[in-house]
Amino acid sequence: MIAETVCSAVSAAGLGIAVVTAYRKRFLAAARIAAYALVPVGLVMTGVVGWLSGTAFSPVAWAGFGVLGAAWLLFAGTRAVERRRGGTRAEREAAAAAGQSGVVATTTTTTPTPALGQGVRPAARTATAPRATGSAGSAGSAGSAEDFSDIEAILKKHGI
Numbered sequence: 001m002i003a004e005t006v007c008s009a010v011s012a013a014g015l016g017i018a019v020v021t022a023y024r025k026r027f028l029a030a031a032r033i034a035a036y037a038l039v040p041v042g043l044v045m046t047g048v049v050g051w052l053s054g055t056a057f058s059p060v061a062w063a064g065f066g067v068l069g070a071a072w073l074l075f076a077g078t079r080a081v082e083r084r085r086g087g088t089r090a091e092r093e094a095a096a097a098a099g100q101s102g103v104v105a106t107t108t109t110t111t112p113t114p115a116l117g118q119g120v121r122p123a124a125r126t127a128t129a130p131r132a133t134g135s136a137g138s139a140g141s142a143g144s145a146e147d148f149s150d151i152e153a154i155l156k157k158h159g160i
Contacts, residue, residue, distance in 0.1 A: 003049045007040035014038075 014037025022030035043049050055061040082088060086095075 003053050004044045007044045007049060011037050011039075011041040 015034060018030045018034040018037060021033055040049075086092065
């Protein structure tokens, strides 16, 4: 009973504000305010407010919300653990059957590669860089070919 009264008062106040806004020649804003003002009365007339007030004061309803929350926490927790393990159980068994031990094994390579690549190349590039920029003409094409070989080496290192 109180909820219906409050909703009716809010709607009446909103419609009053809409009338004042329309008086100021702001008809679009007045129509929007009137639409918002009619929502509480519509909710009372459809019975939604009564259902909500019955749910809000029902201990069984709150216990139901608690159960839903617990179910959501279990679901989210199991998904997080599944992501850390590297997939579902079937995916892990398939990986074990293929001779791999999980996600870590798929990212490793069979041939050992140095972590920093070839140590001679950066020193050679810094030594050739002043010559390539200092001279003009055909020396620039040799410098650009060396630059492309460096790029090709980087791409091959990453498997591209």
